[in-house]
Amino acid sequence: MAWSTYLFSALLAMTTPTHAAPPRHWTVIVGGATADTSIYANAFFPQAIEIGVGDTVTWTFEGFHNVAFLGGGAAPPFAVPEGDKMYWNPLIFFPAGDPSYDGTGYHNSGVPGPDGRLSYTLTFPKPGRYSYICGIHSGMRGTVIVTDKAKGTPAAALKRGRAEQATTLAAGRARFAKLHVEHHGTTFVVPLVGNSRQRYSVLRFTREPLVVPRGSTVTWTMRDTFEIHTVTFTSGEKPAQFVVPEPQSSGPPKLLLNPTALTPTTTTQYEGTGYVNSGMLFPPGNPKLPSSFSLTFTTAGRFEYWCLIHADVGQRGIIVVR
Numbered sequence: 384m385a386w387s388t389y390l391f392s393a394l395l396a397m398t399t400p401t402h403a404a405p406p407r408h409w410t411v412i413v414g415g416a417t418a419d420t421s422i423y424a425n426a427f428f429p430q431a432i433e434i435g436v437g438d439t440v441t442w443t444f445e446g447f448h449n450v451a452f453l454g455g456g457a458a459p460p461f462a463v464p465e466g467d468k469m470y471w472n473p474l475i476f477f478p479a480g481d482p483s484y485d486g487t488g489y490h491n492s493g494v495p496g497p498d499g500r501l502s503y504t505l506t507f508p509k510p511g512r513y514s515y516i517c518g519i520h521s522g523m524r525g526t527v528i529v530t531d532k533a534k535g536t537p538a539a540a541l542k543r544g545r546a547e548q549a550t551t552l553a554a555g556r557a558r559f560a561k562l563h564v565e566h567h568g569t570t571f572v573v574p575l576v577g578n579s580r581q582r583y584s585v586l587r588f589t590r591e592p593l594v595v596p597r598g599s600t601v602t603w604t605m606r607d608t609f610e611i612h613t614v615t616f617t618s619g620e621k622p623a624q625f626v627v628p629e630p631q632s633s634g635p636p637k638l639l640l641n642p643t644a645l646t647p648t649t650t651t652q653y654e655g656t657g658y659v660n661s662g663m664l665f666p667p668g669n670p671k672l673p674s675s676f677s678l679t680f681t682t683a684g685r686f687e688y689w690c691l692i693h694a695d696v697g698q699r700g701i702i703v704v705r
């Protein structure tokens with residue numbers, strides 16, 4: 384090579400950025416459910432994604448979640464008190480932050496509308512390892528790794544995400560298929576199940592109507608780290624809405640957590656009439672929060688009950704007392 388040509392190539396190399404590749408666009412799936420809505424995936428797919436500096440990620444929602452980058456701050460609680468009422472935290476419900484994330488500032492997608500659809504896009508200008516959460520499902524988290532030498536392609540990452548999602552939903556289906564009510568003497572235990580490692584929740588009480596002899600006690604017990612449920616007998620009334628929008632004179636509505644749904648009733652027996660509610664049942668492990676509920680059935684009949692939080696996706700149970 385002639386010196387002049389060499390010099391020219393060297394100069395060209397110096398003036399051409401080494402990361403001249405155009406920004407790429409990656410996709411992460413948020414959640415997912417089986418077609419019958421019995422199994423929900425509480426995860427981001429793929430859980431970790433490696434992208435290039437300056438690339439963008441779009442989160443495509445397939446369930447009721449949010450995507451929140453905390454910017455070093457604390458995770459906002461999902462509900463906030465106001466007087467004696469509880470409201471859905473606007474920090475979770477509504478979008479926040481600019482369309483670029485460098486590890487600082489709270490960035491939030493907000494939540495999808497009634498159709499469950501939403502997409503949220505962020506650009507990542509700085510190398511780093513950025514974790515993010517869903518503020519609704521505790522323990523649901525993902526990671527974006529931004530590097531100047533990203534391996535893989537957006538198509539391969541999306542394929543991996545779909546495969547992870549399919550594995551999660553299959554694990555949930557398998558769990559639901561062998562969901563059994565436990566029976567100890569006159570007590571029947573209905574487990575509310577999910578799995579934080581396989582990242583699913585089962586949004587059903589039992590596979591079949593639960594048949595119990597008169598005088599039996601049924602205990603519903605939380606064995607799910609992600610979800611919150613209620614056990615609510617309405618005696619034929621339509622189940623109450625969990626969230627009630629309160630329109631404001633300006634700005635978005637406030638979202639009241641319906642006191643009827645939140646407040647437990649005090650009865651320990653159900654005779655087929657009136658309103659009987661567990662209130663919110665939380666994941667086990669926090670002694671300050673209830674995670675089980677028991678009722679004794681004294682009257683023969685066929686009784687319907689609901690989870691008020693998941694009634695719209697079909698979380699309804701039947702107890703037949705003989």
Ligand SMILES: [Cu+2]
Pocket residue numbers: 586610611612613690691692693694698
């Ligand atoms: Cu539920």
